[in-house]
Amino acid sequence: MKIKLLLSLFVVFLMCANSYASFPVKRTVSNVSDSEIVSDTNEVLTPIVSSVAEKNxxxxxxxxxxxxxxxxxxxxxxxxxxxxxxxxxTLGGLGVWWIIDLINMLSGKF
Incomplete structure (x- = not known):
């Protein structure tokens, strides 16, 4: 009984710890004047935002x-x-999570 409780708490801890970084953060620039950097040569430089390459x-x-x-x-x-x-x-959430992943991949939301 104690092992089941400890494993359950461990899984909950892992889910909570990883849920904070499980969504992508997209940076948008709403005001151009705030993000522009003017150098000595009067060139306007915009910040570089890294992007993840699209997977096949x-x-x-x-x-x-x-x-x-x-x-x-x-x-x-x-x-x-x-x-x-x-x-x-969980074997892909007993197959449910596995099917949802396919639907999300095909719809481009994965």
Whole structure:
């Protein structure tokens, strides 16, 4: 009984710790004058915002189909480690989470 309680608390801790970084943060510039940097040569420099390269959908779907139980598609797309481990331990949410991942990949929301 104690082991089940400790494992449950551990899983809850992992979910809480990883949930803070599980969503992408997009930076937008609403006022150009605040983000412009003027150098000595009167050139206007804009800040560089790094972007993540788009992953190939075909590779993601193939990983989902062949190695979906090991969360290979989630590792490929760079999802948080804790959620990937939870995916593996619950067998993809008994298949439900696995199907939702396919729908999100095909709709471009993954």
């Amino acid at each position: 959908l075909v590779v993601g779907v193939l990983l989902w189909f062949f190695l979906g139980g090991l969360a290979a598609h989630r590792w490929y797309y760079g999802k948080p480690v804790g959620w990937n481990i939870l995916f593996i331990l």
